[in-house]
Every structure is written in C-alpha cells, then in structure tokens.
Amino acid sequence: MGFTGVRMGAVWGAIFVVLGTISVSRAQLSPTFYNQTCPNVTAIVSSVIQSAFQTDIRIGASLIRLHFHDCFVQGCDASLLLNNSATIVSEQSAPANNNSIRGLDVVNNIKTALESACPNTVSCADILAIAANVSVALASGQGWTVQLGRRDSLTANLSLATSNIPSPFFTLAQLKQNFSFQGLDTTDLVTLSGAHTFGRAQCRVFDNRLYNFNNTGNPDPTLNTTLLATLRQLCPQSEVGANTNLTNLDLTTPNIFDNKYYSNLQQNDGLLNSDQVLFSTSGADTIAIVNNFSANQTAFFEAFATSMIKMGNINPLTGSQGEIRTQCNLVNGASSSSGLIMGGGVESQADDLVSSI
Numbered sequence: 001m002g003f004t005g006v007r008m009g010a011v012w013g014a015i016f017v018v019l020g021t022i023s024v025s026r027a028q029l030s031p032t033f034y035n036q037t038c039p040n041v042t043a044i045v046s047s048v049i050q051s052a053f054q055t056d057i058r059i060g061a062s063l064i065r066l067h068f069h070d071c072f073v074q075g076c077d078a079s080l081l082l083n084n085s086a087t088i089v090s091e092q093s094a095p096a097n098n099n100s101i102r103g104l105d106v107v108n109n110i111k112t113a114l115e116s117a118c119p120n121t122v123s124c125a126d127i128l129a130i131a132a133n134v135s136v137a138l139a140s141g142q143g144w145t146v147q148l149g150r151r152d153s154l155t156a157n158l159s160l161a162t163s164n165i166p167s168p169f170f171t172l173a174q175l176k177q178n179f180s181f182q183g184l185d186t187t188d189l190v191t192l193s194g195a196h197t198f199g200r201a202q203c204r205v206f207d208n209r210l211y212n213f214n215n216t217g218n219p220d221p222t223l224n225t226t227l228l229a230t231l232r233q234l235c236p237q238s239e240v241g242a243n244t245n246l247t248n249l250d251l252t253t254p255n256i257f258d259n260k261y262y263s264n265l266q267q268n269d270g271l272l273n274s275d276q277v278l279f280s281t282s283g284a285d286t287i288a289i290v291n292n293f294s295a296n297q298t299a300f301f302e303a304f305a306t307s308m309i310k311m312g313n314i315n316p317l318t319g320s321q322g323e324i325r326t327q328c329n330l331v332n333g334a335s336s337s338s339g340l341i342m343g344g345g346v347e348s349q350a351d352d353l354v355s356s357i
C-alpha cells in the first residue's frame with residue numbers, strides 16, 4: 001500500500017482513503033477541528049449572524065450563497081472574499097457576484113469576533129461553511145455535521161468565477177454540466193437548488209421569462225400565469241435585463257427553510273428558469289427527485305445535509321497550504337489601499353420587501 005504525499009502539516013486530521021486496490025492519501029476535514037483551539041467557534045458565528053438577522057431577515061440566505069460561490073471557484077478557500085489588491089483580481093466583479101452577493105460585512109464582523117476570541121485560528125473559508133449551517137438552522141431548517149479545517153487561499157480567479165458559477169438562464173443540461181465539473185451529481189443539483197427556499201432575486205435574473213421568452217414573443221410557458229401577472233407588475237418590460245427590483249425566490253414561505261421550493265416547482269411557480277427546468281424539462285431524471293422532496297421534507301433535509309457536506313469538500317486547502325487570513329478581504333501582509341481602484345457598490349441592495357415578510 002503506497003501511502004505517499006501527506007505533508008507534516010496535514011497530518012492533523014489526515015485519513016487514508018483506500019478504494020479497492022487504489023490507495024490515496026489526502027488531508028481530511030473534521031467536525032472537531034477547532035475543539036481545542038476555538039471550542040466556542042459555532043456560538044460566536046451564530047451570535048454575530050443572529051444580531052445581523054434582527055435587522056436583515058435575508059442575511060442567512062445571502063450567507064449560504066457566499067459559501068456556494070466560494071466553493072465553485074478553485075474550491076472552498078474563501079477566494080471569493082478577496083478584494084482587488086496589488087496581487088489579486090477580485091472574483092466579486094464576476095457576473096454572478098457583481099451587484100448581487102451580500103453579507104460580506106457580516107463575514108468581516110464574524111472574523112473580528114473570532115480574532116478576538118481565538119487569534120489566527122479560524123479560516124474565512126470555514127466561517128462561510130459554519131455560517132451556511134447556522135443560517136439554515138436560523139430559518140427553521142436542519143443543520144448538518146459541518147466539516148472544518150479549510151485554509152484560506154493566497155489567490156482568486158475571476159475567470160473561473162465567470163465560467164464555473166452556473167447562470168439562471170441555463171438549460172438543465174448546462175446546469176448538470178457545471179455541477180458535474182465540481183464532482184456534484186444530479187441529486188446534488190436538485191437538492192442544493194432547494195436553497196432557493198429562501199432569499200431574494202432581482203428582476204434582471206428572471207425577467208427574460210416574462211415577455212419575450214427565447215424570442216417567442218410570449219412568456220415562458222412553464223411560468224404559472226398567476227405568478228406571471230405579479231412579476232410583470234414588479235418587472236416592467238421597459239426594464240428587462242437591467243431591473244434590480246427584488247422578489248422572493250420562494251413565493252410560498254419566503255423566509256423559511258423548508259421543502260416548499262419543490263411544491264412550487266410542481267405548480268410552475270419556480271422563479272428562475274434554472275429552478276423551473278428541474279421539473280419542467282421533458283422526461284428529465286430530476287422530476288422524480290423534485291416529487292420526492294416535495295412529498296417528504298425529511299428526505300429533502302437529509303439530502304441537503306449530504307450535498308452541503310459534499311459541496312463543502314470541494315478542493316479545500318488543508319494542512320500547511322494557504323493561510324489563516326486575519327482579514328477575510330486581504331491576504332496576510334497585503335495592503336488594502338489598492339482595493340480602491342475597484343470602486344464601491346459590489347453588494348446588492350438591502351431587502352426592500354418589507355411588506356412580504
């Protein structure tokens with residue numbers, strides 16, 4: 001058995017994976033990674049998020065999305081959080097992120113609290129993983145056994161952020177392709193899309209469905225006509241492609257983490273094209289999975305835990321790779337001043353859906 005390649009720094013939490021006659025070794029994440037070095041990490045993360053939640057009911061949705069957009073780009077390494085600087089071209093200006101991602105300030109507040117309690121210990125990549133779990137629990141969902149021990153990257157990759165994060169305009173085949181590239185299968189795609197059980201989306205990411213879908217001169221036939229009428233009020237034709245008005249991703253229970261996302265799809269009430277194609281693509285293998293989760297929330301929660309752990313395991317840095325950043329927006333030792341070239345306004349608008357809460 002030729003075990004090789006475990007660096008000394010990675011021995012903490014390393015395991016040997018033996019697959020038939022093939023054996024590989026790799027550093028492995030562990031749920032107890034901070035037991036000795038920062039035993040209160042979950043409570044500290046949770047406390048900062050709960051405090052933000054008092055004035056921003058959307059914050060949990062925004063935070064879980066950060067973990068997703070981080071993991072799909074060179075792995076779960078907090079590359080997403082890096083600002084522009086002398087050595088970094090930020091991922092935050094990629095189409096999926098620019099004027100869309102939120103919660104970066106809350107992540108920084110979490111980091112400040114953790115640096116105070118356990119300096120130089122908890123990575124920004126792990127903060128995103130813990131925040132995802134805490135956010136789901138805070139919205140009445142079910143948490144999972146969060147794997148920990150990721151380290152933070154010294155690099156970011158804007159071009160990967162542009163090509164790896166799927167577009168809401170994609171077909172099912174394209175969505176499957178992007179998930180498959182990450183080692184995630186069709187069940188993971190349907191399951192993780194269930195995160196759209198909370199949070200908001202801007203007109204510009206779905207208003208192509210409302211007036212002239214696919215150059216047909218008609219709306220998307222798989223969009224419920226009742227929902228269509230509501231969305232046309234919010235997203236007038238004159239603004240298609242540029243409208244930042246917000247609506248709920250889950251029109252049934254907009255702030256609760258439950259399985260209503262799937263029953264919405266059965267009613268043609270998926271908001272994004274990328275949601276509805278999971279149920280409305282003719283003959284697709286995703287339909288049975290939607291039906292399962294719609295009928296059985298326990299099945300959804302179990303699958304969600306499994307798929308979140310799988311997503312959280314995408315190419316982490318471990319052992320002595322990368323670093324533990326002291327500020328999540330900067331690699332250690334970098335100066336923040338050159339970040340100014342980027343200009344402001346990366347974060348999306350605050351939640352203005354007060355009436356729907």
Ligand code: HEM
Binds near residue numbers: 063249
């Ligand atoms: C399957 C492919 C996916 C596509 C095409 C997609 C696309 C989108 C888009 C376009 C938005 C709205 C952004 C905006 O209007 O500013 C959004 C929001 C959101 N996404 Fe996804 N997403 C996908 C998968 C996921 C996954 C895997 C997760 C997490 C596990 C996730 C979690 C969220 C959440 C929670 C929001 C609401 C964020 C907020 O309110 O700030 N999405 N997504």
Ligand SMILES: *[C@@H]1O[C@H](CO)[C@@H](O)[C@H](O)[C@H]1NC(C)=O
Binds near residue numbers: 032035039
């Ligand atoms: C790590 O800490 C958790 C939470 O305090 C505890 O449940 C668990 O038993 C601890 N595990 C180890 C190996 O110390």
Ligand SMILES: *[C@@H]1O[C@H](CO)[C@@H](O)[C@H](O)[C@H]1NC(C)=O
Binds near residue numbers: 040044
């Ligand atoms: C853990 O953190 C929470 C939230 O900041 C705090 O209320 C609690 O006192 C801390 N517990 C310990 C043992 O430090």
Ligand SMILES: *[C@@H]1O[C@H](CO)[C@@H](O)[C@H](O)[C@H]1NC(C)=O
Binds near residue numbers: 093094098099345
């Ligand atoms: C991001 O959005 C800002 C503000 O709308 C815009 O000025 C900038 O050009 C956008 N960046 C990219 C890379 O699209």
Ligand SMILES: *[C@@H]1O[C@H](CO)[C@@H](O)[C@H](O)[C@H]1NC(C)=O
Binds near residue numbers: 137142
């Ligand atoms: C994940 O969420 C569960 C359920 O709320 C909680 O028991 C657990 O402590 C959380 N773990 C982490 C690391 O956030």
Ligand SMILES: *[C@@H]1O[C@H](CO)[C@@H](O)[C@H](O)[C@H]1NC(C)=O
Binds near residue numbers: 155156157158159160
């Ligand atoms: C981004 O990733 C691509 C593909 O792995 C690679 O060719 C490119 O050099 C990377 N760019 C940066 C800035 O690291």
Ligand SMILES: *[C@@H]1O[C@H](CO)[C@@H](O)[C@H](O)[C@H]1NC(C)=O
Binds near residue numbers: 164174175178179
């Ligand atoms: C994601 O899918 C799009 C559309 O099929 C494709 O152009 C892109 O290369 C894919 N990226 C990855 C990493 O799979």
Ligand SMILES: *[C@@H]1O[C@H](CO)[C@@H](O)[C@H](O)[C@H]1NC(C)=O
Binds near residue numbers: 214
């Ligand atoms: C969009 O139109 C093209 C060409 O007319 C067609 O091949 C494709 O199936 C249509 N897509 C959808 C989602 O209707």
Ligand SMILES: *[C@@H]1O[C@H](CO)[C@@H](O)[C@H](O)[C@H]1NC(C)=O
Binds near residue numbers: 233239244245
């Ligand atoms: C935003 O939605 C409101 C209805 O809530 C609508 O009156 C307004 O025109 C929309 N804004 C834009 C820029 O389209």
Ligand SMILES: *[C@@H]1O[C@H](CO)[C@@H](O)[C@H](O)[C@H]1NC(C)=O
Binds near residue numbers: 224225266267268
């Ligand atoms: C559209 O939604 C209504 C409830 O608002 C529902 O009764 C109807 O069955 C849905 N239509 C389709 C085609 O799913």
Ligand SMILES: *[C@@H]1O[C@H](CO)[C@@H](O)[C@H](O)[C@H]1NC(C)=O
Binds near residue numbers: 296298299302
């Ligand atoms: C719901 O799913 C759970 C978990 O997969 C399973 O144990 C249970 O039997 C399912 N319930 C029904 C009614 O199918």
Ligand SMILES: *[C@@H]1O[C@H](CO)[C@@H](O)[C@H](O)[C@H]1NC(C)=O
Binds near residue numbers: 299300303
């Ligand atoms: C429903 O999902 C659960 C959880 O992933 C799975 O164990 C079960 O086999 C699925 N049932 C059906 C009928 O697909």
Ligand SMILES: *[C@@H]1O[C@H](CO)[C@@H](O)[C@H](O)[C@H]1NC(C)=O
Binds near residue numbers: 329330339
């Ligand atoms: C990163 O950029 C954001 C604005 O996009 C700014 O608020 C934040 O202070 C910057 N972080 C650092 C460490 O410069």
